[in-house]
Amino acid sequence: MPDSKNPAERHIIEDAFNPLVAQVTLAGAKFLTGLQTRWIRCQPVGAQRIYFANHTSHLDFVLLCSALPALLRARTKPVAATDYWDRGMVRAYLIHRVFRAIVIDRKSPDKAASPLAALIEALDCGDSLILFPEGTRGNGEVLQPFKCGIYHLAKARPKLELVPVWIHNTHRVMPKGTALPIPLLCSVSFGTPLHFVFDEPKDVFLLRLQRAVLELSKQ
Secondary structure, X not given: OOOOOOHHHHHHHXXXXXXXXXXXXXXXXXXXXXXXXXXOOOOOOOOOEEEEEOOOOOOHHHHHHHHOOHHHHOOEEEEEEHHHHOOOHHXXXXXXXXXXXXXXXXXXXXXXXXOHHHHHHHHHOOOEEEEOOOOOOOOOOOOOOOOOHHHHHHHHOOOOEEEEEEEEOHHHHOOOOOOXXXXXXXXXXXXXXXXXXXXXXXXXXXXXXXXXXXXXXXX
């Protein structure tokens, strides 16, 4: 990352350099995976959304970001976990400065510090979000039960579009425990936008969203 003794000059350099790093990273991910993007009964329009996807690799949010048109990507923030992304200067730089993610502490002992507050703040600023409701990486074969965070977000902001996403093959491109990706074909499929339904029980809501993601895996 560029360095400068003058803080103001350093910020100017970073403002120019960080988007370039993002473009190179996204282009590299698309090239490595031959990424195919499928919009199925969904269009890449400017509506404020929560994109929720299956999660099998730390490459997932990069591929999902690269599948979005540039104008949508500029207003979309990934949600990531501190226990992985804040370990090491390179990871921290990429997640905070390059991709401007919202980083939450899943293991915080402070129960009063709800991670939802930062997400709702971002939504109220007009940003869309990328979420992985399983909460942790799966094996690429079975979709794990969804955590309740997306339910509380949707309940707090019920007008948001909830877009299911299926990310195919990233568990083979970057398996757990590996540092370097393997060149293999991947795809990102966007499904029909859903909405929060008042009085819908939480478990029914989460199952409905989970089924929408699973349905995309069959197409």
